[in-house]
Amino acid sequence: MRKIWICGAKGQIGQAINEIIDKLEFKVLDTDIDDLDITDTDEVLRFGEMNRPDIIINCAGLTNIEECENDISKAYKVNALGARNLSIIARKLEAKLVHISTDDVFDGKSDQPYNEFDETRPQTAYGKSKLAGEQYVKEFTYKHFIIRSTWVYGLGNNFINDLLEKVNKGETLAIASDQFGSPTSAKELARFILHLIDTNEYGTYHATNKGVCSRYEFAHEILKLTGKEAQMKAVPTHLSDFSKVRPAYCVLDNFIMSMTPVYTFPSWKESLKEYFKERGLYNEK
Template identity: 40%
Template sequence: MNSVLVTGSKGQVGNELNELASEYQYNFLFTDRNSLDITNKQSIRNFIDMNNIDIIINCAAYTAVDKAESDKKQADAINHQSVKYLAQISKEKNIKLIHISTDYVFNGKNYKPYIESDFTAPSNIYGKSKLDGEKALQDINPKNSIIIRTSWIYSSFGSNFVKTMLRLGSEREELGVIFDQVGTPTYAKDLARTI
């Protein structure tokens, strides 16, 4: 039975993968920042060796978009450097690597759905750190890796736009929301099933 390492298991996609795990014939190992420091290459290597990992699903990310502007070092460590480490180790050990990325690698000015080959031009530190992670993965282990770009994730877990709107809708008679962003909401459970 294949052993699957899932990083970022406390996030929306990680939680959904955990909920679905019993439906599949894999030995899932769910980790979060407390059980595996993905910013430490040796910690990753030790965990993979100890647990005979065959597949990595990297759901871990620094997702505080606005805070990343003042916390560049941590955003880069999680969204770029740790992806580089995962890519290096997965290549060395012939491990399949699935990496979750974001539409923030684009500048957001398209006002139509992006496709994989569209020009990337992140307009903030978060997007740049995620794109740097993608580039590292593509440079190091392109043949045994998959990058999934997603956007506007929602689920019953964590905070998200849908839950916020439902909460505010029950508290207020009118809602004022921005209308200068275009996105495609992604149900985390659908993404987890696809993975």
């Protein structure tokens, strides 16, 4: 039985992996911030050598954009040095490493989807620290899968939950109409990850649900699928209720996946409907 160590197991992707993984096929080692400090090199090495996982999945990270801007040192410590430490033990154990990254490694100023070979130009502390983590993974390991995604939602803090909370309070919503991305299901990412670890197709992947929408269109679809009603207006980012520090254009091209047919993602609307049905929030009219 292979061992999988999931760092950041309480996050959206960590929970999604635990939800669908076959526990008869894998022994799962879950850790989160209260169990293990990935920024502590010795602690990471001790845990790795004691448990000797075959696969390490790094879902851990400081993802709050504003917190990263306010504490740049902490952002790099978690997102860069944490990734470095996991990479060191992965190489020592000859384990495969899956590292979750982000579209924020790009500047968000394009009008065309970013592929894996486009130049990275992060503009935020979050994006810069995540790119530094990617570079450590490439430096210290050779059996790695770096997965960049965008607008991820699942169990935990995300745009959907924040939006519905405001709707339930009867608040008027101001949603950015000038931000574009591909809403991506954490569960679909989990399926992709579990498929990928059985291959030797190492490298960097863009992994998002198919299709593109504005943040406003995303919010409109959320209300439609849940049958909820709210006053909602389309506004520029600087006037919006959410995502004021996000890049304007977050669209990723799953280019490598199109050349190496390891997996095919469904449309974002299809996965969003599945998410609401599973959570008992789908309202079929």
